[in-house]
Amino acid sequence: MLDWLSDDQRALRDMAAVFARKEVEPVANQIDAEERTPDELVRKAAELGLYGLYTSEEYGGSGADLVSVCLVSEEIAKASPSFAGMLTVQIVLCPRTVEILGTEEQKRRILPIAASGERLMAYSQSEPGGAANIAAHLTKVIPDESNDLGGYRIDGSKLFCTQGSARTYLVMCKTKDREGSEGYGCVIVEAEDEGFKVAPYEHKLGWRGTNTGPIAFDNVYLEADDILGDILTGGFSHRAANTANLLAHCAVSVGCAQGLFDKTLEQVKQRRLYGREMSELQPVSFWLAEAHGKIAAARALLYDTVRAFEAGTMQPAMSNVCKTFVCETAFDVCVKLLQLWGGSGIMDSTGVNRYMRDARAQCVAEGASEMHYAIIANQLLHGQPTLVPSNIVKKG
Ligand SMILES: Cc1cc2nc3c(=O)[nH]c(=O)nc-3n(C[C@H](O)[C@H](O)[C@H](O)COP(=O)(O)OP(=O)(O)OC[C@H]3O[C@@H](n4cnc5c(N)ncnc54)[C@H](O)[C@@H]3O)c2cc1C
Structure with missing residues (x-):
């Protein structure tokens, strides 16, 4: 499979596989149990x-293509889907949003220190009114009229922001410009900004290597150059960054299922039941065969979609098709593979049930499957692959 990969892509995949085996795998259970990613691992990744x-x-980056990013994400996810999931936000979503929306000055200010790992980024859209339901979002940026410096103020709160050790936050929110027009923009908030708060860690089912929680803005001052892109449309006009990230997210699900598959295959090969090899039980071998085929199908769809995306030939809503099929398939496969571990799979000490929990989180993070089905259905029925309301920008 993937026999079309270039030598560079293969080399990168091999490098990521070694990193995953030597550096990620030894701390993967610790990440899940202690619910944080060791600073040392973040440093080594940097x-x-x-x-x-x-x-x-x-x-300051290496300019790799999305196929390479997916290969790396897949390899790291085989060891720790949780760490790999957090990485895609920092490798793909945030920097690509800045590259698409930012001015030259903003790119030079933000990207090199993010690329070196010195100052990582987070992306925040979700609100209590629903992550994708941006019409119901309440966090708002308005012009600061207290002087004539051209600044803004942001007020409100966000949910489920995956942070890792992020210091720079890209925040999607309702906006108002100086002419009174309203829209949905993207602003930069720094961890040190006065009035910005991050809630304490909240325990969760999967993706436990990172804090994913509420952040709040109490009248936080923003300089004019903290507005990323058009103040009225920046929040939804960086779709290529969202799509690329969605596909890298799918690569994490493929790696997650493959990681559990590899461990399960070894377990089945060495386990004896009823005085014979467990692998001789035909239903067990069939489950393995079925899981193998489903992972291969998910991987094929993923890389086919990634290549079409990179070539500019991806059909509308195909990234949503990929997200739902790949992430839900990976979860189903993980549930079934875990069953082959019997009671050992339920025990944390074997370090395998985390794959199933991370696979579940993958089906909600980057948009619940139903939200993606709604987009696919919109495309099929109305030729519109979007949920963004057309009246979100109102001219003043
Ligand atoms: C581990 C993790 C990390 C995350 N990281 C981030 C992050 O870094 N930044 C960020 O902004 N958000 C993040 N999120 C939030 C994530 O994007 C949302 O949880 C997800 O999009 C679902 O939105 P919601 O929780 O608001 O569910 P809701 O929108 O309240 O939906 C609830 C349920 O309703 C159904 N539903 C929703 N929409 C539709 C629809 N259109 N049609 C039919 N049914 C529908 C689905 O079953 C859905 O699960 C993260 C979430 C998780 C779990």
Whole structure:
């Protein structure tokens, strides 16, 4: 499979596989149990250049393509889907949003230190009114009229922001410009900004290597150059960054299922039941065969979609098709594979049930499957692959 990969892509995949085996796997259970990613691992990922993988070379990255990013995500997810899931936000979603929306000054200010891992980023859209339901979002940016410096103020709160050790937050929110027009923009909030708060860690089912929680803005001052892109449309006009991230997210699900499959295959090969090899039980071998086929199908769909995306030939809503099929398939496969471990799969000590929990989180993070089905259905029925309300921008 993937026999079309270039030598560079293969080399990168091999490098990621070694990193995953030597550095991620030994701490993967610890990440899940202690619900945090060790600083040392973040540092090693930075040394390897992972945070700058998808950032253009002129801004301190290595300018790899999305196929390479997916290969790396898959390899790391085989060891720790939780760590890999957090990485895609920092490798793909945030830097690509800045590259699409940012001015030259903003790109030079933000991207090199993000690519080196010195100052990581987070992306925040979800609100209590629903993550995708942006019409119901309440966090608002309005012009600061207290002086003539051209600044803004942000007030409100967000939910489920995956942070890792992020210091720079890209926040999607309702906006108002100086002419009174309203829209949905993207602003930069720094962890040190006065009035910005991050809630304490909240325990969760999967993706436990990172804090995913509420953040709040109490009249936080924003300089004019903290507005990323058009103040009225920046929040939804960086779709290529969202799509690329969605596909890298799918690669995490493929790696997650493959990681559990590899461990389960070894377990089945060495386990004896009723005085014979467990693998001789035909239903067990059939389950393995079925899981193998489903993972292969998910991987084929993923890389086919990624290549079409990169070539500019991806059909509308195909990234949503990919997200639902790949993530839900990976979860189903993980549930079934875990069953082959019997009671050992339920025990945390074997370090396998985390795959199923991370696979579940993957089906909600980056949009619940039903939200993606709604987009696919919109495309099929109305030729519109979007849920963004057309009246979100109102001219003043
Ligand atoms: C581990 C993790 C990490 C996350 N990280 C981030 C992050 O970094 N930044 C960020 O902004 N958000 C993040 N999220 C939030 C995530 O994007 C949302 O949880 C997800 O999009 C679902 O939105 P919601 O929780 O608001 O559910 P709701 O929108 O309240 O939906 C609830 C349920 O309703 C159904 N539903 C929703 N929409 C539709 C629809 N259109 N049609 C039919 N049924 C529908 C689905 O079953 C859905 O699960 C993260 C979530 C998780 C679990």
